[in-house]
Amino acid sequence: MANTRSRKRANLRDVAKLANVSVATVSRVLNTPDSVAEATKAAVTAAIAELRFVPSAAARAINSGRSRVVGALVPTLDHAIFARYLAAIEQTLSGYRLSLVVATTKGDAAIEAEKAQTLVDIGAEGLIVSGVTHEPGLYDLIERCQLPAVATSYYDPDFHLPTIGYDNAGAGRIALQHLLDLGHSRIAVVHGSLIGNDRTLARLKGLEDTGDAELSFVEADLSIEDGCKSAQTILSAAHRPTAILCLSDVLATGVLYEMQRQGVGVPQDVSVIGIDDLPGSAHASPSLTTVHLPVVRMGHATAVAISEWIENGLKPSGMLLATELVARDSTGIRRPA
Amino acid sequence: MANTRSRKRANLRDVAKLANVSVATVSRVLNTPDSVAEATKAAVTAAIAELRFVPSAAARAINSGRSRVVGALVPTLDHAIFARYLAAIEQTLSGYRLSLVVATTKGDAAIEAEKAQTLVDIGAEGLIVSGVTHEPGLYDLIERCQLPAVATSYYDPDFHLPTIGYDNAGAGRIALQHLLDLGHSRIAVVHGSLIGNDRTLARLKGLEDTGDAELSFVEADLSIEDGCKSAQTILSAAHRPTAILCLSDVLATGVLYEMQRQGVGVPQDVSVIGIDDLPGSAHASPSLTTVHLPVVRMGHATAVAISEWIENGLKPSGMLLATELVARDSTGIRRPA
DNA sequence: CCGCCGAATGTAACTAGTTACACAGCTTGT
DNA sequence: ACAAGCTGTGTAACTAGTTACATTCGGCGG
Numbered sequence: 001m002a003n004t005r006s007r008k009r010a011n012l013r014d015v016a017k018l019a020n021v022s023v024a025t026v027s028r029v030l031n032t033p034d035s036v037a038e039a040t041k042a043a044v045t046a047a048i049a050e051l052r053f054v055p056s057a058a059a060r061a062i063n064s065g066r067s068r069v070v071g072a073l074v075p076t077l078d079h080a081i082f083a084r085y086l087a088a089i090e091q092t093l094s095g096y097r098l099s100l101v102v103a104t105t106k107g108d109a110a111i112e113a114e115k116a117q118t119l120v121d122i123g124a125e126g127l128i129v130s131g132v133t134h135e136p137g138l139y140d141l142i143e144r145c146q147l148p149a150v151a152t153s154y155y156d157p158d159f160h161l162p163t164i165g166y167d168n169a170g171a172g173r174i175a176l177q178h179l180l181d182l183g184h185s186r187i188a189v190v191h192g193s194l195i196g197n198d199r200t201l202a203r204l205k206g207l208e209d210t211g212d213a214e215l216s217f218v219e220a221d222l223s224i225e226d227g228c229k230s231a232q233t234i235l236s237a238a239h240r241p242t243a244i245l246c247l248s249d250v251l252a253t254g255v256l257y258e259m260q261r262q263g264v265g266v267p268q269d270v271s272v273i274g275i276d277d278l279p280g281s282a283h284a285s286p287s288l289t290t291v292h293l294p295v296v297r298m299g300h301a302t303a304v305a306i307s308e309w310i311e312n313g314l315k316p317s318g319m320l321l322a323t324e325l326v327a328r329d330s331t332g333i334r335r336p337a
Numbered sequence: 338m339a340n341t342r343s344r345k346r347a348n349l350r351d352v353a354k355l356a357n358v359s360v361a362t363v364s365r366v367l368n369t370p371d372s373v374a375e376a377t378k379a380a381v382t383a384a385i386a387e388l389r390f391v392p393s394a395a396a397r398a399i400n401s402g403r404s405r406v407v408g409a410l411v412p413t414l415d416h417a418i419f420a421r422y423l424a425a426i427e428q429t430l431s432g433y434r435l436s437l438v439v440a441t442t443k444g445d446a447a448i449e450a451e452k453a454q455t456l457v458d459i460g461a462e463g464l465i466v467s468g469v470t471h472e473p474g475l476y477d478l479i480e481r482c483q484l485p486a487v488a489t490s491y492y493d494p495d496f497h498l499p500t501i502g503y504d505n506a507g508a509g510r511i512a513l514q515h516l517l518d519l520g521h522s523r524i525a526v527v528h529g530s531l532i533g534n535d536r537t538l539a540r541l542k543g544l545e546d547t548g549d550a551e552l553s554f555v556e557a558d559l560s561i562e563d564g565c566k567s568a569q570t571i572l573s574a575a576h577r578p579t580a581i582l583c584l585s586d587v588l589a590t591g592v593l594y595e596m597q598r599q600g601v602g603v604p605q606d607v608s609v610i611g612i613d614d615l616p617g618s619a620h621a622s623p624s625l626t627t628v629h630l631p632v633v634r635m636g637h638a639t640a641v642a643i644s645e646w647i648e649n650g651l652k653p654s655g656m657l658l659a660t661e662l663v664a665r666d667s668t669g670i671r672r673p674a
Numbered sequence: 675c676c677g678c679c680g681a682a683t684g685t686a687a688c689t690a691g692t693t694a695c696a697c698a699g700c701t702t703g704t
Numbered sequence: 705a706c707a708a709g710c711t712g713t714g715t716a717a718c719t720a721g722t723t724a725c726a727t728t729c730g731g732c733g734g
Contacts, residue, residue: 009483011720022684027722037682054482057460058398059720062689067395069406069438069459077424078616080417087414090441094452099459101406101438104427115431122406122436123394145391146346224617253617260597260622279415280561280590285597348690359714364692374712396690399719677734684727693718701710 010051019047030055061123069099070126070306071119075107079222079250080278081295082130085152088299089128096307098125107196113137120145126306128152132159133198148309152302153199155320164302164319168199171291171323172206175245175273176213178289178325183334184243184271185213190230190255191247192222203247203275216241220251227254228261235262242270242334249276249290256284256330267332277326286329294321347388356384367392398460406436407463407643408456412444416559416587417615418632419467422489425636426465433644435462444533450474457482463643465489469496470535485646489639490536492657501639501656505536508628508660509543512582512610513550515626515662520671521580521608522550527567527592528584529559540584540612553578557588564591565598572599579607579671586613586627593621593667604669614663623666631658 016023021044028036029044036044047053061067070093074082090100101124103115113135116127120141127142127149142149142161155165179187189207192200207215218233220226227250234244235258246252252274259266266272266286274281277292298321305316353360358381365373366381373381384390398404407430411419427437438461440452450472453464457478464479464486479486479498492502516524526544529537544552555570557563564587571581572595583589589611596603603609603623611618614629635658642653 012722013720023721024685024723025683028683031722035682040682052481052483054457056399056720057458058395058402058404059689060722061395061460062393062399062691062720063722065395065689067459071436077414077420077427078417080415080420083414083417083420086439087441090414090439094440094455097455099408099438099440099455101436102423102427103431103436104424118431118434118436120391121394121397122404123398144389146389224620228620254620257620257622283561283565283591283594285594349692350690360691361693361715362713365713368692372712377712393690396719397692399690399721400692402719675734677732679730679732681730682728685725686723687725688723689721691719694716696713696715698713699711701708703708704706 009056010053011056012053014051015044015047015053018051019043067123067125068097069101069122069124070128070310071101071103071116071124072128073103073105073112073115073119074130075105077102077104080280081276081293084279085295085299088296089303092300092303093307096303096311098307098310107193109133109135109138109196113141116141120147126310128302128306129161130154131198132156132161132163133196148306148315150302150305150309150316152298154202155318157318159318162305162316162318164298164305164316164321166293166298166321166323168202169206171275171293172203172247173209174291174323174325175275176207176210178273178327178331179243179245179271180211180213182243182271182331184241185334186239186241187213187243187245188216188218188234188237188241189245189247190218190220190227190234190251192220192251194219200247207245222248222250224250224254224257227251228258229254231255231258231262235264240270243331244270244272246272246274249274249278249281249288252288252290252330253278253280253284256286256288260285266330268335271331271334273331282326282328284330289328289331290326292324292326294323297321346393347390348393349390351388352381352384352390355388356380404460404462405434406438406459406461407465407647408438408440408453408461409465410440410442410449410452410456411467412442414439414441417617418613418630421616422632422636425633426640429637429640430644433640433648435644435647444530446470446472446475446533450478453478457484463647465639465643466498467491468535469493469498469500470533485643485652487639487642487646487653489635491539492655494655496655499642499653499655501635501642501653501658503630503635503658503660505539506543508612508630509540509584510546511660511662512612512628513544513547515610515664515668516580516582516608517548517550519580519608519668521578522548522671523576523578524550524580524582525553525555525571525574525578526582526584527555527557527564527571527588529557529588531556537584544582559585559587561587561591561594564588565595566591568592568595568599572601577607580668581607581609583609583611586611586615586618586625589625589627589667590615590617590621593623593625597622603667605672608668608671610668619663619665621667626665626668627663629661629663631660634658
């Protein structure tokens with residue numbers, strides 16, 4: 001039998017030896033095949049096939065100085081909003097022949113900094129982070145490595161990284177204004193955890209100008225289940241609100257379910273509004289009024305920005321994406337009494 | 338001013354020169370700091386800081402022969418089932434100090450093969466694919482590169498790659514049996530696209546043994562919206578079925594919404610069952626009876642399998658994960674008529 | 675018939691790290 | 705007092721590609 005010394009992967013020189021050519025020629029066959037004579041090419045190709053040669057990505061990377069990888073740090077994948085956003089990023093990066101490495105942080109800045117380091121360790125050429133609240137260690141890393149990095153989901157022209165996102169406070173304001181316009185003055189607000197979550201914080205900030213409405217607040221985990229629980233809390237309150245403003249559609253979905261279960265009419269008895277505009281929200285029953293956040297556009301824009309930065313050195317400026325009210329059936333005029 | 342020739346990233350030799358030591362010493366400071374004298378270490382550290390030296394990932398990779406990256410090919414990120422599964426994979430890989438590159442295929446085998454090539458090009462050490470239907474090109478690639486690769490979401494002990502997944506036909510069978518047990522004999526089946534989707538195909542296969550029930554089929558895109566549409570189609574049929582079996586919870590959610598909207602009682606007028614057991618399904622109204630697919634466990638198991646294979650050369654055997662009926666409120670005994 | 679040009683190929687020097695081995699200098703044991 | 709042993713460091717050879725430059729050979733023009 002032929003010596004099956006295939007214990008180790010073949011390299012360029014093995015191929016060159018077998019084909020009786022130089023390493024340069026093999027490299028040429030791989031990269032500029034037109035510059036090689038047919039006969040030589042055939043011999044090299046045969047050797048490549050025989051040795052099952054596959055060029056080493058690392059060796060290529062060391063020469064080109066490129067890894068063609070960009071890293072994204074997100075709190076979780078287990079939430080439609082981040083999943084859609086990453087899907088858009090991946091698609092667009094793919095058009096630039098860049099690959100996406102995903103790392104999840106559980107919304108913990110320390111984990112984020114740690115994972116950012118591992119992204120740098122595997123050679124990421126750019127970083128995408130969520131929000132504008134991070135560890136100093138992360139900023140250090142970005143600075144030290146001169147790493148293109150953009151922050152998303154939060155527009156802030158004064159942030160020291162380019163931000164591509166929307167006006168979270170504005171989104172909150174739009175939702176509140178809609179309820180105020182409908183005459184509601186006793187409103188329950190259901191929001192996710194505040195620790196380390198600048199998006200939620202900003203949305204709450206947008207609710208400061210309440211006119212003469214009275215707001216009460218319920219904190220919940222970002223899940224349908226906790227949306228249900230929050231609804232229970234709200235319904236059992238002494239002075240029941242006439243509207244519920246959820247800072248996330250996931251929570252609103254839970255609230256809607258609970259209302260249904262308890263036979264509370266939406267929007268007759270209570271109006272419900274969300275923020276996000278998830279794919280399912282339009283088809284909920286009743287369909288959910290919400291503030292649309294352009295996460296897909298944000299993903300595309302982010303991917304374009306980081307790609308251009310990496311490929312052409314064009315540091316992007318920030319980008320504010322518009323949010324807009326999508327009035328559907330879950331909100332209505334406050335009933336006279 | 339100091340010569341700001343920082344046009345190019347500093348490398349090991351630059352640091353060595355500045356610190357007046359050899360490259361080996363710098364490398365030691367980085368990797369085995371305890372083997373270096375304090376004074377030397379300090380000098381090197383200072384030089385590293387001054388030059389803002391960051392070691393090249395590619396150069397490390399070329400020496401270790403490791404990229405510490407594994408690639409996952411999924412049809413889409415925009416579906417909770419894949420997102421959850423990837424989240425679990427990422428978490429577990431992270432424990433092995435491996436990173437996850439995600440590539441989406443839109444369920445197209447050709448795109449899959451292409452993206453697999455780019456994953457190899459960036460040096461992925463392992464591949465995770467969905468299902469058991471792929472292009473020959475993909476198999477070639479895996480074979481040529483001797484790449485650890487596992488197929489998921491579909492258990493098939495005879496497949497030439499290790500498979501980690503569940504019995505899709507069995508899941509379909511369980512759902513059908515549940516409806517049969519409840520006395521239903523006119524059942525509508527709502528399923529996703531069949532082209533290239535072996536999971537859906539297998540689930541349908543599980544519905545072959547119908548007893549004396551009569552099945553009708555509706556194909557739909559995997560979205561809540563198409564679930565709604567399918568429900569409309571079914572409701573407007575001449576001979577209305579008494580139960581609807583959805584091959585995916587997303588579709589079932591849409592069906593549930595539509596029933597609500599049309600005032601059709603679930604489960605009084607019609608029973609609805611899904612497959613997947615998405616996080617929201619338990620809280621839908623009514624709560625959705627479904628077949629639980631252990632996607633999180635699957636993600637963990639897959640990540641462990643590929644990691645052990647990569648790190649220790651232990652090629653995993655396949656793994657069958659149990660599915661089970663989760664009886665909730667959306668199914669009930671067929672009403673006498 | 676000689677020189678020039680260009681195509682095809684080879685040589686060797688890069689890329690940026692890791693590491694085997696050699697060796698200097700000091701301490702310790704006998 | 706001298707060998708042995710340890711610590712700390714340097715030299716140079718690796719890893720696996722790309723590529724600038726040199727070389728060979730053939731054809732063609734003068």
